[in-house]
Structures are given as C-alpha cells and as structure tokens.
Amino acid sequence: MKKIRWGLIGAGRIAHQFARDMSFVPNGVLSAIGSRSKVAAEAFGAQYDIPHRFDDYQSLFECDEVDAVYIATPHNLHLAQATSAMAEGKAILCEKPLVTTPEECLEFQRAARHHDVYAMEAMWTYFLPAIRKAKSWVEAGRIGEVRRIQANFGYPIAYDPSLREYDRDLAGGCLLEMGIYPVALAWLFAERDPIDIQAVARTAPNGVEDDVTAIFDYGDMTAALSTSFRCKLHNWATIVGEEGLITIPDFWRAHECHLYHLETRTEHFQDGRESLGLNYQTVAVGEDLAMGRRQSTVVPLEVSLAFQRHMDQLRRHFEAVPS
Template sequence: MNKVRWGIIGAGRIAHSFARDMQYAENAELVAVGARNGDSAAEFARQYAIEKSFTGYQALMLCEDVDAVYIATPHNFHCAQTIDALNAGKAVLCEKPLVISAVECTEVTALSRDKGVYLVEGMWTWFLPAIQQAKQWVDEGRIGRVRHIKADFGYPIPFSNSGREYDIRLAGGCLLDMGIYPIAIAQYFLGREPDELSVHSHLAPNGVEDDVVIVADYGRDAIATLATSFRCKLQNWAYIIGEEGYIAIPDFWRADRCSLYQLDECIDSFSDGRKGLGFEYEISAVSADILAGKKQSDVVTPEVSMAFQRVMERVKSQFSQR
C-alpha cells in the first residue's frame, strides 16, 4: 500500500478544507465520504471526484476500500463515531477536540490500544511547519527561557439557539470550538499542564460560554494569558516570550509563518510556502504513521489529548464562579 485510502465522516465546512488539501499529500487519497444526508454526501463526492458516497456513516466504516477515516462531525458525536471506526478496524484521525471529556478520552484511547488500531486527535496546528520552526528556535535557546505565552482565538458568531456553535446538545461553546487552540499552543511550548488557573467567562443567553479569558500559571516563572470568543474577533496571534527575545506567530492556529525578535528587531523569520490551507501537513504525517504501522502519533500523543481534556475541564469548572 503506497497511499492511505481515506474516508471522511461528515460533509461540513472542516471536511471541505480537509478534502481540498488531500491533493497535496502524496501518500494519501480520498476514496469515500459519508454524511447524514445522502444528497450532501453525493454532492461532496462529485465536488472532489470521490468514488464512493454513503448515506450515514456505518457503511463507510465497513467499506473494505477505506483504510482510515477522518471524523469531521460536531464534537458530541466524536466519541461514539471513533469507537465505531476503531471497532471496524479503521485508523482514525478525529477532528479536535477528540472528545468532550476526560472520561471519553480514556475510553477511546484504551480501545485504540486494546484493538491495536491507530488513533490521533486532529490538532493540525501541531503539524504546521511554522509552529515546529518556532519550537526549534525555543529549543535552541534563541529566546532564552520562556516566561510568557500570549495566545487568543476568536471570531464573532452571533447568538442563535439553532446554531451549532451555541447548541448545548452539540457540545457548543467557544472553549471546545476555538479555545482548545490557545490551550494547545501553551501545552506545545511549555510541555506541561498549568499548576493554577484563573478564568473569566461570559455566558450566552442559553448558558453556553461565548467569551473566556484564562490566566494559567505553569510554575517555574512561566505564565500564559489565553482567550477565546464568539463575541468579537480577537487578534488570533501567539507570542512566545523569553528572557532574551520573543516569537510572533500570526493566526497561529493555521500558521504559515513566524518571526523571531530580539527587543524590537526581527532577526529571523520563516514561511512555509504551502500550496493548500495547511491540512496537508497533518494528512501527510498521519498517513506516514499508518503506512509505517504505527498505532499512535508521536506528535499528538494520547497523553497530549488527555492533557487538553483535563485543562478544559478545569476551565469549565470555573465558569459558574464568575
């Protein structure tokens, strides 16, 4: 097998982004799509020249021509669909967040281990060359010891009881939808969970959080200020700040470049020159893992996914206290 044959579960916005970037991954091909609505699946397949389309998801998971599935459905479906795919013997790349609780994370990672089937959370940011370059600069000591991380991610999404982002039944709220990215970038550069958290949140009329600010104390004199919002567009940059300089990463969640500063002078920069939106790096890396017979990613490990869930649960536990 020279290429991993992928099937997509879901035909929404993120599935389109994944499908568009598949063409730039030399070790992967898209062969099937499944959606709740058969017409939507058929139209998706037509748009991307996909051979097979399915009404529903089970038939895709049982399809012998599919080696791996990308789960691109709302958050609350991730756990059950990941379990179904693993039980069907399909490698799984599940869009972030992998699941919606630490309990679910334990369940799916244990099943992956027991079945010997590959599973990884789709934290695509961690696979981006610009993010990895920034980490290399940090590891080389080019900004000295990291003291601060600043990161935020927010876009205005008007409140609607019928919108996915605000739907309690679909695990709505800005924390799982966007806030996981600032949490993940702090985890990536500091390599550990915060010792203490202070959270300020604002709730939409139905009680779903639509604005969250986190001050995370990581000990060892490192602190992170993180934010996410449905109420307004935030800057959406990340700053990794050390004793001797800092790294600026525009639109860090989909970063295509980064710059290294000493005081006010830019002394180094990087741009990836990508062809697609950036999903191709995740697709290529995960496909390489599957072709090599790996059972988990070395980039986004099960322990990393569990750390995301633990931190988000700690954040959510403070929503009612403010």
C-alpha cells in the first residue's frame, strides 16, 4: 500500500493530537512538520520521529516528500495557507472551521478547483463510528421521522482579550471556535438549510460573542443549538423522532450512542477505540486520494459552505448585542 506522506503546519494542541493519532492510520505517515519556530519544529519532529522539519510553512508546501497538508493553525489563517499549499499541488485537510466567512469559503473552493487538488474541512466528528452508527439508525427509520435535533458544546474560557479565542482580529468568539460542532451536527441529520434562524447571544466586554443559543426552523422540524465560553454545557446531542430518540454523549468526540423507543433503551453502540478519533478522517482522506477524488463524499466543500452560511446568519443576530 502506498502511504500518503503528510505534512503538518502548526505545532499546537491540535497538531499534537493529529500526530498522536497517526499511529492508527495504516495508509499514511507523518513526513514533515512546519512551525514558525525552528525550536518548536525540531522538538515536535523529534517527539514524533518526523524526518523533515521546517521553521516556515512555504518550505513545507514546496517539499517533494509531502503529498497532503494538515492545517492546524488558527482559522483566520486557513485560507491564505491552504491557497499557498494548493499552488504547490498539495492535497488539503484543514482544521475546522475551514474559514471565517461564506465569501472566504467560496474563495477556498475556487482555489481548489483552479489548482485541481483535493481539499476537505477536518470535520472529524462526521467520521467517528458512533456518529456513523447514529446516522445509520436514522436512515433505517429506527426513530421514525426526525422532529427535533438538540446539540450543545461549550467549555468555560475566562475572559482575557489577549487570548486568541477572544481576539476579534483573529476571528475569536465561541461561534467559530466551538459552535461549528452543533451547526455541523444539525446539518448532518437535517441535510438541508433551515427556513429561518433565530439566536440569542451574550458578548464579552470587547464585543466578542461568548455565549450563543440558536433555533433552526426547518418547517417540519427544529434544531436547538448552543455554544459557550461562559460555562460547561452538557455537550450531548439528541436526535428526536416520532417513534424514538438517539442520544450521543460528548457528540463532538463521540465514543458511543444510545437508541431509545420512548423510555426504553433498545440498542447501545460503543466503539472501544484507543485513538482520540482523528485517525478516521485521515484514513478517509487517504482512501479518497487513492481513488483520485478531489473532494470528500462525507464533507464536500459545499457542506462547509453551508456551515459558513448558517454561522453567518447567526452572527447577524449578535454583532451589536450588549453583554
């Protein structure tokens, strides 16, 4: 089997998670690490036995020993970095959110088409076995027609305007940082745009949103979604149908899901994995590349555009809302 040679840019927390899970990726190998610091690149490379180490990103993009690039940098940098990597013919797996606006997403799409390269948003949740099992239960009619989707994701991050999460110039705020997960979960089970979106939000002293609650109205169903820097939320997802429901604890990193008929649990799935779960999307990208695809069938760029449109609609509700 020809292994995809991965280059990784950024040496922060998510990059470490991606690198650790590469041991569970039979069709890939970490070939290069790029960081803004030579010391950081050398330390990261030594920790994960990565042969090629760069203190700039462009050198990694130009490296002949790299087939695909995983972008693990702040989301306001994604578009420019991905475009530079695409220009060198590299496949792209880019951390979520892919970009920060619908307009940027369209530009990202155009760049991928222009350079004729593979590109996917790293919505790793979609590839987790428990999420796929829950989706299969819905598709099999196990809960009847879906009528409600509930999902929330939040962890307390104390206000500090110097933090990236609260920095307006770095596209800070809980919507892009954490809210992408509930928004993506709603799309996965609704598979269409809502006819209306309403939201209530609170903002930090510098005006960056730090708590958002939204209702997506689809006409025949609703989605109640929330995200927060102010408090730890339940972080579960619930898919409610006419005949039953599915619960997914910690849905964003799901290990399990439960199927109910009324109050009776009729089935339970647990994946028993040893990895963090980032390996599933990485394997899928490798399979796509082996098949010559330019897009994922699970997270095509049109789906990423839907995420951006929905978050943009939400943003309009709280841009001028006081804390």
